[in-house]
Amino acid sequence: xxxxxxxxxxxxxxxxxxxxxxxxxxxxxxxxxxxxxxxxxxxxxxxxxxxxxxxxxxxxxxxxxxxxxxxxxxxxxxxxxxxxxxxxxxxxxxxxxxxxxxxxxxxxxxxxxxxxxxxxxxxxxxxxxxxxxxxxxxxxxxxxxxxxxxxxxxxxxxxxxxxxxxxxxxxxxxxxxxxxxxxxxxxxxxxxxxxxxxxxxxxxxxxxxxxxxxxxxxxxxxxxxxxxxxxxxxxxxxxxxxxxxxxxxxxxxxxxxxxxxxxxxxxxxxxxxxxxxxxxxxxxxxxxxxxxxxxxxxxxxxxxxxxxxxxxxxxxxxxxxxxxxxxxxxxxxxxxxxxxxxxxxxxxxxxxxxxxxxxxxxxxxxx
Numbered sequence: 001x002x003x004x005x006x007x008x009x010x011x012x013x014x015x016x017x018x019x020x021x022x023x024x025x026x027x028x029x030x031x032x033x034x035x036x037x038x039x040x041x042x043x044x045x046x047x048x049x050x051x052x053x054x055x056x057x058x059x060x061x062x063x064x065x066x067x068x069x070x071x072x073x074x075x076x077x078x079x080x081x082x083x084x085x086x087x088x089x090x091x092x093x094x095x096x097x098x099x100x101x102x103x104x105x106x107x108x109x110x111x112x113x114x115x116x117x118x119x120x121x122x123x124x125x126x127x128x129x130x131x132x133x134x135x136x137x138x139x140x141x142x143x144x145x146x147x148x149x150x151x152x153x154x155x156x157x158x159x160x161x162x163x164x165x166x167x168x169x170x171x172x173x174x175x176x177x178x179x180x181x182x183x184x185x186x187x188x189x190x191x192x193x194x195x196x197x198x199x200x201x202x203x204x205x206x207x208x209x210x211x212x213x214x215x216x217x218x219x220x221x222x223x224x225x226x227x228x229x230x231x232x233x234x235x236x237x238x239x240x241x242x243x244x245x246x247x248x249x250x251x252x253x254x255x256x257x258x259x260x261x262x263x264x265x266x267x268x269x270x271x272x273x274x275x276x277x278x279x280x281x282x283x284x285x286x287x288x289x290x291x292x293x294x295x296x297x298x299x300x301x302x303x304x305x306x307x308x309x310x311x312x313x314x315x316x317x318x319x320x321x322x323x324x325x326x327x328x329x330x331x332x333x334x335x336x337x338x339x340x341x342x343x344x345x346x347x348x349x350x351x352x353x354x355x356x357x358x359x360x361x362x363x364x365x366x367x
Contacts, residue, residue: 026364028336028357030316033058033084033093035352040065040073042326042342042351045218045273047081048161049328049340050125050140054089056330057140058340058353059098059127059161065350071323072351080105083140090338090355100134100143113147116195119165128159128173133196149190152201154178158185160273162219164229169195172202172256174219174231181211187219187233189256202256205231213238218273222284228253230306232265232274232286245271247288249306265300265309272325277337285360287315287339289325294318297327297341301360313363315356320344323351335361 034041040063047059063079065072073079080101084093100108110132117135118124127134127143134145151157159175166172170193176185187205192198209216214237221231229252236245247269249262267274270291277285282305290298296317301310327341336359343354 024314024364026313026359026362027315028359029091031091031093031355031357033340033353033355034060034062034082034095035350035354037350038065039063040071040079040351041082041353042071042073044328044340044342044353045275045326046160047083047129048127049330051330051332051338052123052139053333054087055139056086056090056338057083057125058328059083060342060353067349072349078105081107084340084353085140086338086355089332089334089336090340090357093355098140098143100146108146110146110148113145113196116169116197118168118195119171120168124165126161126163126171126173128161128163128175130159131157133159133173135196147196149175150199152177152188152190154180154186155182158217160218162221164221164223166191169193171196174205174221174229174256176217176219179208179211183211183213184215185217187216187231189229189252189259191256203252203258205233205250205252205259206261209235209237213243220274220276222276222278224282224305227255229256230276230284231259232276234271234273236271244268245291247272247274251306262306267300269298270322273327275327275329275339277329277331279331279360280335283360285329285337287327287329287337289327289341290317290319291322291325295320295322295324297325297339297343297356299339299358299360299363301363315339315358316343318345320346332357335359 049058062082064074064077066074123139125136132146154177163173172191176187186208189202218234219231247267250259272289274288284302287299294317296319297315299313329339340355
């Protein structure tokens with residue numbers, strides 16, 4: 001069952017025009033989702049994406065631009081969560097304020113969920129963020145929550161939205177937790193069997209990185225069959241005095257209880273999470289930001305459920321610098337993919353939210 005994310009009554013603001021159509025045969029369109037002067041829009045992977053056929057909702061963070069080294073978001077000015085909605089498969093978008101945000105631009109206080117949720121409801125979506133989860137029953141037009149999550153003996157959770165619906169009362173989520181010393185982080189698989197009123201630890205995804213600089217975070221997971229999961233983990237660490245950043249794959253053959261590191265794919269992309277989408281048959285699409293020059297968005301296809309992978313597919317290579325990526329992907333009704341990410345090209349300073357609509361059946365790799 002495909003993952004879907006976010007919900008709450010929202011205010012539609014503006015639909016933004018598309019960018020020039022790319023020339024690659026697998027690219028249908030590059031589209032601006034949100035782009036405003038002096039604003040910083042970023043990090044869809046921190047929020048989530050959901051779809052019902054060609055209706056798509058994606059979350060992102062919105063703040064103010066400040067020219068500086070590192071992320072160009074002004075930490076001294078207000079910022080918060082937003083979402084965008086498309087009704088035509090990602091070609092045009094409207095911008096909405098999620099209902100879990102207050103009039104002052106803050107998220108509401110967390111409470112305890114007392115009544116179970118039907119995860120198989122037709123218009124269901126869930127969002128996971130830090131120690132909290134939220135749900136919607138109306139395609140993200142209104143959200144319930146946030147509700148507290150347990151921290152499973154760690155200082156805090158570092159959750160982003162990554163989950164699989166298993167049944168009316170059962171949902172499996174893939175999150176990360178702070179290490180024992182408080183730094184990020186180590187991924188884990190958690191599950192509820194009572195509609196979200198309680199959560200259990202199923203298994204840790206790989207060993208905890210050493211304290212200090214070293215992290216394993218931001219799982220992106222698909223179910224391969226009734227028992228197996230494949231999860232792409234964002235990694236970073238220090239080796240021989242140098243910092244390195246990559247993506248690596250873990251396989252669970254037993255519904256999240258045990259996990260095994262795979263040799264491939266291991267992608268040294270300069271520090272960016274992946275998005276993993278199940279296509280037809282056993283094909284998988286993996287998309288990630290590329291923080292080496294030429295900066296951009298890249299993808300790889302597995303024809304056999306993650307056993308082997310084709311070469312890299314260039315979705316974009318026109319990024320201005322490394323501060324981009326954090327993609328999320330959904331599959332349209334016609335089989336094309338919509339990948340949403342934050343970006344910065346040579347035409348402006350500000351980071352904006354963009355989407356690439358592309359056909360994995362026509363993609364040609366650099367293999």
